[in-house]
Amino acid sequence: MKLRRRDLLWLGTIWGLVAVLIAIALLALRDIARQPVGAVAAPTRAPTPTLELIYTPVPSDITARTLYPLALEKAMGWREDVQLVSVRGSWEQTAINLVGRPIEWVYRFYSPSSRLLYFVTVTPDGQVGGTQHLRPVSQAPPILPVDAWQVDSPAALTNWLNSGGGQFLGSHPGSQVVAQLSVRSVGAAPQWTVVGYDRAAEAYLVVSVQAATGETATVSREEKP
Numbered sequence: 001m002k003l004r005r006r007d008l009l010w011l012g013t014i015w016g017l018v019a020v021l022i023a024i025a026l027l028a029l030r031d032i033a034r035q036p037v038g039a040v041a042a043p044t045r046a047p048t049p050t051l052e053l054i055y056t057p058v059p060s061d062i063t064a065r066t067l068y069p070l071a072l073e074k075a076m077g078w079r080e081d082v083q084l085v086s087v088r089g090s091w092e093q094t095a096i097n098l099v100g101r102p103i104e105w106v107y108r109f110y111s112p113s114s115r116l117l118y119f120v121t122v123t124p125d126g127q128v129g130g131t132q133h134l135r136p137v138s139q140a141p142p143i144l145p146v147d148a149w150q151v152d153s154p155a156a157l158t159n160w161l162n163s164g165g166g167q168f169l170g171s172h173p174g175s176q177v178v179a180q181l182s183v184r185s186v187g188a189a190p191q192w193t194v195v196g197y198d199r200a201a202e203a204y205l206v207v208s209v210q211a212a213t214g215e216t217a218t219v220s221r222e223e224k225p
Contacts, residue, residue: 051216055166057100057157062124064089064105064153064181068146071107071120074128078118079111083143086182089153093174096166100157110141117141142183144190148212151192153179156209159216160194168205168221172198181211193219 064087075082085108091099102124109118117133156179161169169175175198183190190211197204206219 051159051162053158053162055096055158055161057154057161058098060100060102060154062102064179065149066152067105067122067126068107070122070126070128071105071109074120074130075107075109075118078109078130078132079114079116081113082109082111082118084108084146085110085117085141085144086180087144088178088180090179091177094169094177095173096161096169099161099169099177100154105153110137110143112140115140142186142188144181144183148190149181151209151211151214153181153192155214156181156192156194156211159209159214160196160205160207163207163216163218164205164221165194165196165207168196168203171223172196172201172203174198175203 068087072082072084087108088106089103091101091103104121104123107120107122109120110116111118115136117137118130119133120128120130122128157165157177160177160179165177169177175196178195178197180193180195181190182193192209192211194207194209195204203223205221207216208219209216
């Protein structure tokens with residue numbers, strides 16, 4: 001399965017939306033300290049202990065982490081020196097009782113030798129597709145250290161829901177929820193950025209979840225009266 005030009009344009013739009021919301025969010029965040037190197041532990045689905053669990057996403061064993069090996073295998077078939085840059089999933093026109101269901105995940109890789117980006121999509125039923133970015137990048141993107149990726153997508157979504165996301169979806173049913181795992185800058189700790197966005201109402205809620213610890217912070221929100 002190859003991505004068509006229309007699919008690439010759609011991916012670009014989503015990445016752009018998340019980038020804009022993250023830019024707004026950074027005004028409210030302090031710099032994140034470097035994640036210390038330590039032993040690799042199994043990914044956890046536990047949310048931040050201090051959060052009161054009122055909402056939980058739809059249970060699923062199909063997650064960003066469980067589909068990652070399929071994406072990595074595809075990417076290494078393209079270039080052996082690939083490095084993970086980011087992971088993104090989106091729940092379209094969702095609601096409290098729908099968010100968290102199995103979705104297609106998009107993994108973005110970078111090859112230092114070719115200076116090219118490679119997009120891999122993995123569907124819930126295991127179908128894998130890959131598309132090379134058309135042009136080399138002028139500057140290498142921050143690489144996501146996979147050994148620091150301990151918090152899987154269900155935990156990130158759970159923390160978003162219980163940090164205002166549940167109320168947001170209750171007030172804005174049919175909104176889009178985007179979860180992106182990435183590194184803000186070279187040497188920074190990887191984090192999930194979960195965004196709820198109601199295009200019609202121009203309302204959004206941005207929550208960050210540290211990928212190594214699950215520490216959660218409400219970054220930015222906008223609600224029109």
